[in-house]
Amino acid sequence: MIRHIVPFRLKHARGSAEEAGFLAANRKLADIPGVEQFELLRQISPKNDFDFCVSMTFADQAAYQAYNNHPDHIAFVQTRWLPEVADFMEIDLT
Amino acid sequence: MIRHIVPFRLKHARGSAEEAGFLAANRKLADIPGVEQFELLRQISPKNDFDFCVSMTFADQAAYQAYNNHPDHIAFVQTRWLPEVADFMEIDLT
Numbered sequence: 001m002i003r004h005i006v007p008f009r010l011k012h013a014r015g016s017a018e019e020a021g022f023l024a025a026n027r028k029l030a031d032i033p034g035v036e037q038f039e040l041l042r043q044i045s046p047k048n049d050f051d052f053c054v055s056m057t058f059a060d061q062a063a064y065q066a067y068n069n070h071p072d073h074i075a076f077v078q079t080r081w082l083p084e085v086a087d088f089m090e091i092d093l094t
Numbered sequence: 095m096i097r098h099i100v101p102f103r104l105k106h107a108r109g110s111a112e113e114a115g116f117l118a119a120n121r122k123l124a125d126i127p128g129v130e131q132f133e134l135l136r137q138i139s140p141k142n143d144f145d146f147c148v149s150m151t152f153a154d155q156a157a158y159q160a161y162n163n164h165p166d167h168i169a170f171v172q173t174r175w176l177p178e179v180a181d182f183m184e185i186d187l188t
């Protein structure tokens with residue numbers, strides 16, 4: 001089991017249509033084969049600067065790699081994540 | 095629902111008896127009332143410097159606050175966490 005956790009902050013204003021559009025696109029990652037337990041939650045601790053966090057679980061490293069290489073994931077990173085995300089970090093747990 | 099996620103790195107050498115002792119003490123936090131879905135996992139992404147991550151879920155803010163104020167939690171923070179943890183961050187999701 002690998003849990004992939006990515007807290008992030010958007011460039012968009014909070015509550016904006018652009019924010020809603022990004023979050024809707026982000027949720028579609030749940031449809032990529034191998035993605036389990038997908039969650040997109042709000043980050044509320046004042047001890048960091050992230051506003052959201054996406055979390056998903058993979059059965060093993062092969063499933064995680066297949067997700068990373070999936071064209072829908074690559075397209076999302078290029079067309080939405082890189083232009084619209086101000087800051088993020090990646091945490092992988094096993 | 096509030097999920098409390100804390101990636102951390104210990105001052106102890108990896109695989110040491112001190113590390114094992116800390117992790118055993120950390121796991122006892124699961125016994126504090128209100129703590130649900132307790133997990134203590136290894137952090138394996140090379141994109142950050144944390145080696146472990148503790149995750150737990152609370153039903154609501156009141157349960158989270160009761161945990162924070164519980165004497166077993168306060169004692170753990172003072173006698174183990176602060177002296178033995180080199181770096182950490184706190185992520186709270188809802």
